[in-house]
Amino acid sequence: MFEQIRRYAGRFRGAERTDGGGAPQRRERRERRAHNLFEAAATYVAARAEDDQDRLEEASGWVSPEALSFGVSELACRAVVALARERDQSPRTVARDLLGLPVA
Template identity: 85%
Template sequence: MLARIRRSVTGVLDALRTGSDTGPDTRAHNLFEAAAAYVSACAEDDQERIDEAAGWVSPEALSFGVNELACRAVVALARERDESPRTVARALLGLPAV
């Protein structure tokens, strides 16, 4: 049963990878690597790296990875600040406290 689940998960992850990278590092990137590279490039306003990371996985996979990264970042900041994730998320977006 576990082997069957493992094969299913592996199949899904393989489907999310494009493997279309033609640079010196030709291994396939996973969606979390793509999300980390994409978000950090966006924060640094580096369009070349944004485009590169966006090509590593499908748009749907990248969206999922960016969402997961955002959730983890908000949770980590909330723990660090001893505040609720809602308060931290609103503060990061410049929204008034509720």
């Protein structure tokens, strides 16, 4: 929230500043792009599947752990539903099959 306020106020100040002598000078700042939790979850899961530790850690820092957990859970639900439709099976059957559990 504060990041959005800072960016909004920054529009009025301008992106350039002067250095005492009047020469414009761009402010160097590391501005992190805002990532939504689903983007973070997709990157996190893909990185785990590909065993890419660097991307895994990067995606973990984009959102809070709680938001990442929710996003991963939502991704899992959507994936199971999509796979169940593709296989013409119930989501329960597909989920158990993916985890290697016996059919109940």
